Amino acid sequence: MKEKITKRSTDFSRWYTDVILQAELADYSPVKGCMVIRPNGYAVWEKMQSILDRMFKETGHQNAYFPLFIPESFLKKEADHVEGFAPECAVVTYGGGKKLDENLYVRPTSETIMYAMYAKWIHSYRDLPLLINQWANVVRWELRTRLFLRTTEFLWQEGHTAHATYDEAEEETLKILEIYTEFYEKYMAVPVLRGLKTESEKFAGALRTYCVEAMMGDKKALQGGTSHNLGQNFSKVFDVKFQTREGKIDYVWQTSWGVSTRLIGALVMVHGDDNGLCLPPKMASNQAVVIPIWREEDEKPSVLEVANRLVRNLNKKVSVKLDDREHYTPGWKFYEWELKGIPLRIELGPKDIEKESVLFARRDTRDKFQVSWDELSYKTEQVLEEIQKNLFNRALKFREDNTFTIDDYNEFKERNNVEGGFFSVHWCGSPSCEEKIQKETKATIRLIPFEQQTKQGKCIYCNAASEHRVIIAKAY
Amino acid sequence: MKEKITKRSTDFSRWYTDVILQAELADYSPVKGCMVIRPNGYAVWEKMQSILDRMFKETGHQNAYFPLFIPESFLKKEADHVEGFAPECAVVTYGGGKKLDENLYVRPTSETIMYAMYAKWIHSYRDLPLLINQWANVVRWELRTRLFLRTTEFLWQEGHTAHATYDEAEEETLKILEIYTEFYEKYMAVPVLRGLKTESEKFAGALRTYCVEAMMGDKKALQGGTSHNLGQNFSKVFDVKFQTREGKIDYVWQTSWGVSTRLIGALVMVHGDDNGLCLPPKMASNQAVVIPIWREEDEKPSVLEVANRLVRNLNKKVSVKLDDREHYTPGWKFYEWELKGIPLRIELGPKDIEKESVLFARRDTRDKFQVSWDELSYKTEQVLEEIQKNLFNRALKFREDNTFTIDDYNEFKERNNVEGGFFSVHWCGSPSCEEKIQKETKATIRLIPFEQQTKQGKCIYCNAASEHRVIIAKAY
Numbered sequence: 021m022k023e024k025i026t027k028r029s030t031d032f033s034r035w036y037t038d039v040i041l042q043a044e045l046a047d048y049s050p051v052k053g054c055m056v057i058r059p060n061g062y063a064v065w066e067k068m069q070s071i072l073d074r075m076f077k078e079t080g081h082q083n084a085y086f087p088l089f090i091p092e093s094f095l096k097k098e099a100d101h102v103e104g105f106a107p108e109c110a111v112v113t114y115g116g117g118k119k120l121d122e123n124l125y126v127r128p129t130s131e132t133i134m135y136a137m138y139a140k141w142i143h144s145y146r147d148l149p150l151l152i153n154q155w156a157n158v159v160r161w162e163l164r165t166r167l168f169l170r171t172t173e174f175l176w177q178e179g180h181t182a183h184a185t186y187d188e189a190e191e192e193t194l195k196i197l198e199i200y201t202e203f204y205e206k207y208m209a210v211p212v213l214r215g216l217k218t219e220s221e222k223f224a225g226a227l228r229t230y231c232v233e234a235m236m237g238d239k240k241a242l243q244g245g246t247s248h249n250l251g252q253n254f255s256k257v258f259d260v261k262f263q264t265r266e267g268k269i270d271y272v273w274q275t276s277w278g279v280s281t282r283l284i285g286a287l288v289m290v291h292g293d294d295n296g297l298c299l300p301p302k303m304a305s306n307q308a309v310v311i312p313i314w315r316e317e318d319e320k321p322s323v324l325e326v327a328n329r330l331v332r333n334l335n336k337k338v339s340v341k342l343d344d345r346e347h348y349t350p351g352w353k354f355y356e357w358e359l360k361g362i363p364l365r366i367e368l369g370p371k372d373i374e375k376e377s378v379l380f381a382r383r384d385t386r387d388k389f390q391v392s393w394d395e396l397s398y399k400t401e402q403v404l405e406e407i408q409k410n411l412f413n414r415a416l417k418f419r420e421d422n423t424f425t426i427d428d429y430n431e432f433k434e435r436n437n438v439e440g441g442f443f444s445v446h447w448c449g450s451p452s453c454e455e456k457i458q459k460e461t462k463a464t465i466r467l468i469p470f471e472q473q474t475k476q477g478k479c480i481y482c483n484a485a486s487e488h489r490v491i492i493a494k495a496y
Numbered sequence: 497m498k499e500k501i502t503k504r505s506t507d508f509s510r511w512y513t514d515v516i517l518q519a520e521l522a523d524y525s526p527v528k529g530c531m532v533i534r535p536n537g538y539a540v541w542e543k544m545q546s547i548l549d550r551m552f553k554e555t556g557h558q559n560a561y562f563p564l565f566i567p568e569s570f571l572k573k574e575a576d577h578v579e580g581f582a583p584e585c586a587v588v589t590y591g592g593g594k595k596l597d598e599n600l601y602v603r604p605t606s607e608t609i610m611y612a613m614y615a616k617w618i619h620s621y622r623d624l625p626l627l628i629n630q631w632a633n634v635v636r637w638e639l640r641t642r643l644f645l646r647t648t649e650f651l652w653q654e655g656h657t658a659h660a661t662y663d664e665a666e667e668e669t670l671k672i673l674e675i676y677t678e679f680y681e682k683y684m685a686v687p688v689l690r691g692l693k694t695e696s697e698k699f700a701g702a703l704r705t706y707c708v709e710a711m712m713g714d715k716k717a718l719q720g721g722t723s724h725n726l727g728q729n730f731s732k733v734f735d736v737k738f739q740t741r742e743g744k745i746d747y748v749w750q751t752s753w754g755v756s757t758r759l760i761g762a763l764v765m766v767h768g769d770d771n772g773l774c775l776p777p778k779m780a781s782n783q784a785v786v787i788p789i790w791r792e793e794d795e796k797p798s799v800l801e802v803a804n805r806l807v808r809n810l811n812k813k814v815s816v817k818l819d820d821r822e823h824y825t826p827g828w829k830f831y832e833w834e835l836k837g838i839p840l841r842i843e844l845g846p847k848d849i850e851k852e853s854v855l856f857a858r859r860d861t862r863d864k865f866q867v868s869w870d871e872l873s874y875k876t877e878q879v880l881e882e883i884q885k886n887l888f889n890r891a892l893k894f895r896e897d898n899t900f901t902i903d904d905y906n907e908f909k910e911r912n913n914v915e916g917g918f919f920s921v922h923w924c925g926s927p928s929c930e931e932k933i934q935k936e937t938k939a940t941i942r943l944i945p946f947e948q949q950t951k952q953g954k955c956i957y958c959n960a961a962s963e964h965r966v967i968i969a970k971a972y
Contacts, residue, residue, distance in 0.1 A: 047613065047616070047617075049562070049563050049609065049612075049613065050567060050570070050609070050612050051563045051565045051566070051567060051600065051609070054563035054564070054565060055563075056560065056561070056562050056563065056613055057560055057561040058560055059558035059559065059560050059628065061560075062558070062559045062560045062561055063558070063559070065561075066559065082535035082538070082539070083535065083538045083539070083542065084532065084533055084534055084535050084537075084538045085532070085533040085538055085541075085651065086525070086532050086533075087525045087527045087530035087531075087532065087649055088530070088602075088633055088635065088649050089527045089530060089586070089649070090527070091526060091527060094526065107592065107593050108592055108593075109591075109592075110565075110588045110590070110591045110592075110600070111588060111589065111590035111591070112586045112587060112588050112589075112602065113587065113588075113589045113590065114586070114587035114589065114599075115585075115586045115587070115637045115648075116583065116584055116585075116586075116637030116638075116639065117583050117637075123590075124527065124586070126564075126588065126602070133525065133526070133527070136526050137523065137525065137532055140523070141523075146823060152535065156633075157564055157632075157633065159564065161591045161592030161593075162592075163592065172591075173563055173564050173565070175561065347622060
């Protein structure tokens with residue numbers, strides 16, 4: 021029925037695509053570079069949205085919606101920004117059958133259009149902080165695309181805030197990084213490193229970019245989310261001024277931050293295996309599936325009756341689906357739900373009914389064990405919690421096992437080339453060393469991590485004095 | 497501080513714009529024809545989304561996401577469809593710095609791109625029904641725009657389903673119309689008429705379009721939502737075929753349906769008044785606001801203490817906001833929350849504390865009355881329910897008082913011109929009469945209502961035999 025999934029160890033990249041297509045998370049569309057997010061994939065995105073949205077609102081942010089189109093002149097106002105984004109934009113030149121007087125860029129990000137409005141709305145310190153988030157689609161033209169990771173159109177949230185002081189803006193930038201970290205670690209069960217991007221990797225127009233980076237199943241890095249302290253760069257260009265409490269006029273201090281449907285790619289690459297997707301319980305819209313099994317027609321009514329009762333009962337605590345489709349065999353269903361990554365499978369047949377028990381099959385470890393009906397509700401919750409923890413711990417161990425502290429450039433080159441992983445090395449801070457390392461190894465400085473022993477050292481490339489270690493890795 | 501709102505009776509159109517701008521629901525953007533939906537407006541949209549989304553899911557629909565761009569060749573596949581939509585599209589001709597081989601249209605609606613995928617996904621009757629909904633932005637170029645009602649870009653949901661039989665598709669089309677009706681009447685407190693669009697008003701490419709129509713505060717009609725039975729028009733063009741249970745090959749039967757951010761415009765125009773917006777409690781993210789009042793500084797602590805306690809208690813049942821901002825006076829706050837349409841204001845001052853009561857001020861009737869603390873929770877819920885009902889009944893009475901059954905064309909012309917309203921008239925079914933009526937009166941046939949006495953009659957325009965009455969009105 022389904023095609024076979026390429027083995028993860030044989031070809032990680034083909035395995036990734038196979039899992040996404042066959043678990044029906046997404047599909048290629050007839051529009052070059054754009055994908056279709058299918059219901060299974062969109063359900064994961066909705067789960068992500070609802071959790072993040074709650075976290076944003078609990079910290080005082082409100083949602084709004086700004087235009088899809090950005091006039092060419094707006095994008096050109098901030099020099100670094102236009103240089104970074106204009107080459108990868110889709111450009112509307114006709115509207116309503118007529119050539120436009122001014123080209124419209126499909127938003128690659130919304131700083132310019134949003135801050136033009138902020139200039140209109142913000143007058144006084146009373147209007148600050150302004151804490152706005154937007155859930156939207158954005159377009160960045162891509163030649164080589166990859167489902168969820170790099171597509172011409174993608175979905176994301178972009179937060180854009182304005183503050184009265186530098187300190188408040190910096191605090192906001194870091195608060196968001198904490199939210200992203202909590203989301204990755206507690207909900208996605210994906211451990212992340214937090215830190216600062218280098219000058220050459222920072223957001224076009226930002227003072228400073230913070231990020232979270234995660235290790236994928238092939239030991240490559242994925243930038244998981246970014247939070248930018250924009251300083252007054254944009255407020256000066258878009259004239260976003262306010263009257264301070266003391267009656268003076270100042271430009272506001274700004275931040276912007278975002279995560280995208282890339283998150284789904286990370287989920288696949290961190291937890292998936294040769295049998296397909298493996299969803300952490302907190303990311304699954306159905307956390308368990310009950311599969312009723314019978315051989316003889318006369319066994320069917322009692323099995324279905326018990327199955328329905330157990331599901332009704334379980335659904336008071338967790339989200340459980342009953343798969344009672346009759347035109348598929350139990351074996352077909354096992355395969356299907358493993359592929360789609362449902363955390364827990366609960367089998368129920370006539371033998372189980374005799375023993376007043378069910379068979380649990382964990383998606384993460386593939387362990388199977390009997391659970392009595394008495395304990396069903398409690399055990400289901402307990403096992404789901406264990407799965408959530410186990411996935412995180414497994415991913416953390418994998419990252420730790422594949423992170424290497426190295427001080428010799430040739431050793432780094434060799435190991436980066438052969439086995440891959442994250443390399444913690446000293447770097448002097450010079451963009452020239454950074455560029456050369458990238459050219460010679462295809463690995464990039466992912467971040468300057470927050471957590472490190474602040475020992476002085478020598479740059480792995482040029483031997484000059486270094487203030488900190490950085491994480492270098494090949495990345496998506 | 498705020499500008500004055502134009503009186504509703506003086507200039508309905510200016511009043512409408514004033515309310516939206518001053519209640520900060522939306523703002524004009526620097527992009528021609530596009531608006532910014534501000535946090536207050538977006539909160540209403542989120543409320544609408546969450547209710548509709550639940551209703552769609554309860555009836556078996558799943559969300560997905562399809563590309564923003566539609567290749568020119570796709571749009572051109574269905575003849576009526578391209579004729580209806582191509583002239584109002586925004587067209588991307590450049591991407592990634594290069595002229596594109598094929599122009600991309602920013603979706604005005606997604607039938608074509610979605611059904612190309614359906615052709616790939618649907619093979620057998622087992623794959624049906626396919627019930628997919630998408631929340632998305634769409635673009636239709638508009639020369640004369642109006643906040644929420646007619647903007648170049650707007651937000652909406654578009655449902656697109658595929659079925660094995662004509663009957664199932666027709667049933668789905670009508671089921672959705674019921675969902676829209678329930679949403680309008682129970683949640684938005686806006687009564688609607690349900691019925692069929694005429695051939696000339698139906699969706700480009702549909703077999704048949706059903707709609708809900710509502711009367712606005714100026715007696716004009718607003719098309720509130722549409723549900724299309726597409727027949728096999730699109731499935732034949734996009735080759736969406738399936739193997740039937742009997743082993744034959746057939747084209748699927750399809751439906752599509754949508755409502756948009758227009759809903760917010762309807763909410764403003766039906767319930768708003770000279771003091772601003774008036775939200776039905778089920779559409780308000782905050783259903784009540786508590787305003788603590790004190791004259792002397794030493795009164796402040798006890799007032800705030802009680803206010804906080806009451807709000808904490810109320811929030812167990814309803815959603816209540818405490819407005820304890822100190823740089824605004826109580827009078828300023830009253831004005832502000834009336835403008836923003838919060839259904840219930842609860843005032844609490846030192847006198848109230850002595851009497852262990854609060855003062856209720858209803859937004860809909862502007863009635864004020866004391867409520868004791870003992871009864872506070874119960875009374876709040878009760879009053880909110882009354883407001884919800886009252887708004888619906890008021891709007892229903894207004895529509896009934898302004899709907900006229902008329903059989904004389906000159907009388908219709910005169911009354912349509914002078915007082916406006918909905919006119920229930922006989923129509924022979926000829927597009928020619930329909931067109932002439934529109935030209936001569938600027939009123940259009942809004943719908944052929946489901947509910948009518950099926951008396952025969954004579955066309956109000958040409959006197960030919962008529963099978964049913966239609967509703968004619970000027971419309972947005």
